Amino acid sequence: MFKKLISTAAMSLAVLASSSAVVHAQEAGKEINFGIISTESSQNLKQDWQPVLDAMSKKLGVKVNGFFASDYAGIIEGMRFGKVQVAWFGNKSAMEAVDRAGGEVFAHVMNTDGTEGYYSLVGVPADSPLKSVDDILKNSKTLNFGIGDPNSTSGFLVPSYYIFGQNKVDPKTAFKTIRSAEHSANILSVVNKQVDAAVFASDTLALIEARQPDVANKLRIVWKSPLIAADPLVWKKDLPAATKEKIKDFFVNYGKTGPNAAQEKVALEKLKYSGFKESSDAQLIPVRQLELFKEKTKIEADNNLSVEDKKSKLDAINGKLAALAKA
Structure with missing residues (x-):
């Protein structure tokens, strides 16, 4: 009887632990981590981006946390493993996020003078x-x-x-x-x-x-x-469609419409931006071309490769470049 009671208690604790885990998972699903690449100190970046994150949280009805790492790879890996759902990247790191972390470009920043x-x-x-x-x-x-x-x-x-x-x-x-x-x-x-x-x-x-x-x-x-090309914003491609629509709507209208537009413009000025504009993975094409040109130069200079290997590798790169040119 005693063993049965112990067994029953253990099962109850396991169920409670499982229920707790589910609750935590649900709570985590109600939060968005916004990755911010380390172009300068985290303290300055947090100070400048916090008003945007706060407004985003209010608009989406979920908590939005700033996610900082000591290098760009930390944000890319954070997105890869589901710790980051949306992020501000440079084009090179955005390309890595798209290729390796299930990311997708949905917008880019606009400079204060309107340039892109x-x-x-x-x-x-x-x-x-x-x-x-x-x-x-x-x-x-x-x-x-x-x-x-x-x-x-x-x-x-x-x-x-x-x-x-x-x-x-x-x-x-x-x-x-x-x-x-x-x-x-x-x-x-x-x-x-x-x-x-x-x-x-x-x-x-x-x-x-x-x-x-x-x-x-x-x-x-x-x-x-x-x-x-201006810095892109990237989201995790597998986010729910409704969530992505809300996120895009928030950014493309930030500082332009609504009762808080004037306040949002002040926040944008601190970031040295005039706003955000809808974009796509297509803005990464020039970066991909640069990467391929760089790889091509390396192969051409590699004297350890056989003539056949070198030709094969160069043909593959030229094929990728031709496809990107068409895109």
Whole structure:
């Protein structure tokens, strides 16, 4: 009898534990984690994005949490494993999220001047003798260089192609030292002369200019990339259709309509945006082309590949490039 009571009690506890787990799962389903890539300190990013997240929470009727990680990969992996449902990415990291984490682009940001893109920049200290990228490459063996996160479009992919790929330079061996950091850290490293030159995004520089003009004045820009498509917003593709519709409606109308539009415009100004615009995975096509061009350059320079292997790999890349051109 006693054993039966113990067994019954154990079963009851198991049922309670199971019920509790279900409740927690249901509660988790009532929350959305919004991933924010680490372009600068988490404290600054949280301060700037919180009004948007609060408004999103009110609009959707669920709690929206900011999800921060120390690097871009943390947000991508968070989406992959269901810890992040919506995120603000750069184009390169968005491509990774789409390909590896079940993500889908649904909108992109708009700059305060109405433009739909930004630039990758290379800066040096204002009193540096370096005047151009050519100067940097000619003197690279004596220079300390700062580059961005490997999943950053403007911090890594764009300069890797336009500066290093087109000049057939391997940045890993070209410089005295090379370090990877987020955009604002690279700016400060240049200003403090911890590196001789570094890559960062124009939108991050705009924030520094607004918050710390004395810091921005100690910089000089020596290179500016072609226009990069504006940062995309990505959601988990398997979100319910009704939820996705609410999310898209919230962003495309944020700061434009409704009783809180004026307040929302103030929040957008802090982010250096004028609003958000509907988009799709198609905006990632130029980034995919850059990645393929970079891969193509590597294969062409690889003398360890047989003629047959090299031709096969190059044919495959050219086929992908042709398909993207049609798209």
